[in-house]
Structure formats: structure tokens, C-alpha cells
Amino acid sequence: MAIISQFEPRTGLVTLTVEGQVDGTAIKEALQSVVRDPRFRSGADILWDFRGATGQDTSGGDIQDLVSFVGSLKEKRGSGYKVALVASGDLEYGFARMYEAYSEHLPFSLMVFRDLDEAKQWIASPPLRGDVGP
Numbered sequence: 665m666a667i668i669s670q671f672e673p674r675t676g677l678v679t680l681t682v683e684g685q686v687d688g689t690a691i692k693e694a695l696q697s698v699v700r701d702p703r704f705r706s707g708a709d710i711l712w713d714f715r716g717a718t719g720q721d722t723s724g725g726d727i728q729d730l731v732s733f734v735g736s737l738k739e740k741r742g743s744g745y746k747v748a749l750v751a752s753g754d755l756e757y758g759f760a761r762m763y764e765a766y767s768e769h770l771p772f773s774l775m776v777f778r779d780l781d782e783a784k785q786w787i788a789s790p791p792l793r794g795d796v797g798p
Contacts, residue, residue: 709745
């Protein structure tokens with residue numbers, strides 16, 4: 665699996681493109697790398713592009729573990745940001761929706777998409793009142 669990180673200097677948006685077999689350890693390492701990067705801004709929106717990924721070996725436990733890990737980054741990540749997950753395959757889309765359900769208590773707004781352009785439009789739109797988690 666490869667995860668490529670891109671930082672948008674003007675907006676601070678971080679785009680992470682995942683290719684190949686999805687692995688929770690690699691996703692955690694990519695997130696740690698992002699928050700350590702000097703270009704990273706606390707509270708930056710993140711767009712995960714899983715269109716080139718496969719999640720055949722992922723389980724519900726893996727998703728819960730990832731949610732816990734993301735929660736542990738709260739101090740470095742900040743709050744009030746948006747996370748868009750883009751997955752075109754049915755299995756990967758289902759895992760993204762599971763992540764969405766498990767992460768409701770985290771301090772960001774998350775949406776799952778099948779279309780990259782729709783995800784980008786949502787990320788760029790101003791937050792609606794109550795659009796961001798606790």
C-alpha cells in the first residue's frame with residue numbers, strides 16, 4: 665500500500681491518496697507523518713482518496729482501532745475541521761461509512777463520498793451551523 669500526502673499551501677487542505685491494500689498501520693503512520701510535517705496546520709481539513717485502495721483484509725475492529733488512534737491525535741489535530749472520505753468500491757465505501765459511524769464523537773465533521781469532485785466541493789464549502797462534531 666502506498667499513501668501519498670499533498671498539502672495545499674493556500675487553504676491548508678491535506679489530501680491523502682491511498683493505493684493498494686488498505687492497512688491500518690500504514691494509515692496511522694501516514695497521519696503521524698502529516699501532523700509532524702511543518703506544512704501541517706492544526707485544524708486543517710483532510711481529504712482521503714481511497715478510490716485506488718482495496719480493503720479486503722479490513723475488519724470492524726480495525727476501524728474501531730483507527731478511530732481510537734485518531735482520537736488520540738486531538739491535541740495535535742485540533743478540532744472543528746472537515747474530513748472527506750472518497751471510496752468508489754462497495755467494500756471500501758462500506759468501511760468508510762463504518763468509520764463515519766464510529767467517529768461521531770470526535771471533534772470534526774466527516775462525510776463519505778463516491779465522487780471526488782463532490783468531496784472537494786463539500787470540503788471547500790463553509791461549515792453549516794452544527795456541521796462540526798463535539
